[in-house]
């Protein structure tokens with residue numbers, strides 16, 4: 001309920017702010033929605049939207065594949081931590097635009113390059129999350145499992161994984177936030193379709209109505225993903241957790 | 247009686263954070279016979295948990311010899327160490343599965359020990375939904391469920407109210423008698439030690455200072471005056487050790503045995 005109110009508030013703030021500028025350069029919510037509706041009815045949004053979502057999904061999966069093992073190794077091994085620490089910091093510092101340019105120049109202007117650029121940008125922050133999680137593993141529980149003669153795979157699966165899972169979830173969510181921003185950027189410089197491409201296209205035509213319409217579309221989709229996919233997964237996975245009342 | 251635990255010249259040192267190493271266990275010798283109930287009594291920080299960790303095989307970095315034979319080792323830790331994402335039942339299943347107890351026996355074992363600990367109604371509760379004492383009891387159930395031949399127990403009843411603790415102590419003795427386990431039981435509580443043990447080792451500063459056999463016939467009753475009398479002797483032996491330790495601000499009025507008694511008695515939750 002509170003969330004709904006705050007959402008309505010955000011729209012109202014947008015509406016009020018849009019009054020400060022001429023509406024060709026800062027259209028309000030109603031005008032933007034009408035434009036968006038027109039685009040949707042015209043049936044041309046779907047290709048771009050689906051392409052962007054596929055890139056986001058592909059980038060996220062690859063980022064997790066790259067980021068999680070490195071984080072786990074760093075959490076488990078002091079030496080690996082010392083060696084990889086610098087790499088992660090460098091990886092985190094290089095601007096995503098650089099990754100995108102390098103990927104497109106080296107691998108050509110194709111989907112693979114786009115997904116690599118997206119994943120490489122997001123992987124370091126995923127690594128940091130997982131690294132933190134592995135370091136916070138309660139070794140007393142591991143000792144308990146060893147006393148009960150649990151096998152190594154059983155310890156990993158039944159004692160370590162449940163402890164790291166919250167961090168994996170957090171890094172996936174966090175990663176998603178980063179990833180969709182990069183995806184738009186990557187599409188802008190190197191893809192012939194997608195939300196980023198469309199944004200840039202309308203920007204060049206200086207059509208702010210369309211720019212905001214596409215931004216709105218993307219925001220709605222991301223909110224839906226959050227509410228309809230991530231939240232329910234989280235609720236299921238963490239059903240055992242006590243409710244925190246502050 | 248053949249021995250199941252043999253420890254000779256066991257030394258354990260920990261590195262302090264400033265790089266200096268500190269001996270926590272100093273040349274311990276210990277033999278525990280099969281089926282014996284041994285209590286180790288000692289003040290906080292004297293190395294009791296460290297010793298149990300070595301016996302349980304969790305700590306493999308030490309000097310000297312420590313061998314444990316005679317079946318599965320069960321270890322009831324000082325903290326419950328339950329898996330928070332599993333229910334009480336799930337935690338027991340985890341232990342039973344890990345120890346490869348045949349599935350056909352699970353329900354019988356679980357019901358029996360849950361009933362003993364008064365937890366039958368709490369099978370489906372998560373650890374955060376039960377009290378600290380209940381969690382400790384659940385950990386006891388988990389340790390007993392897998393039917394260890396040797397049971398190491400680290401202050402298992404210190405968080406329980408006296409009435410519950412009494413009942414479980416008697417149940418523990420019954421189980422011990424029936425299953426012929428070897429039990430090494432660590433406690434601060436001299437009275438508890440006298441009620442439970444065949445033999446009491448008083449530990450302080452990383453070494454055993456006294457050994458006492460408990461000359462009280464079994465079955466014992468918790469209110470037996472003989473236990474009380476004997477526990478006073480134990481406390482006296484124990485108190486000497488405390489006084490020998492350089493404890494600042496300890497009650498050091500010369501020769502005031504009464505004061506000392508009260509002081510140590512307070513320390514040992516009598």
Ligand SMILES: Nc1ncnc2c1ncn2[C@@H]1O[C@H](COP(=O)(O)OP(=O)(O)OP(=O)(O)O)[C@@H](O)[C@H]1O
Nearest residue numbers: 260261270288289290291292293294295296297324
């Ligand atoms: N992992 C560790 N690293 C460094 N020092 C340790 C470690 N574990 C224990 N010690 C030290 O060893 C000493 C004995 O600890 P131990 O836990 O065995 O005490 P204890 O007799 O079980 O005490 P308590 O009755 O309070 O549980 C303490 O001084 C403690 O500081």
Ligand SMILES: [Mg+2]
Nearest residue numbers: 294295324400
């Ligand atoms: Mg201890």
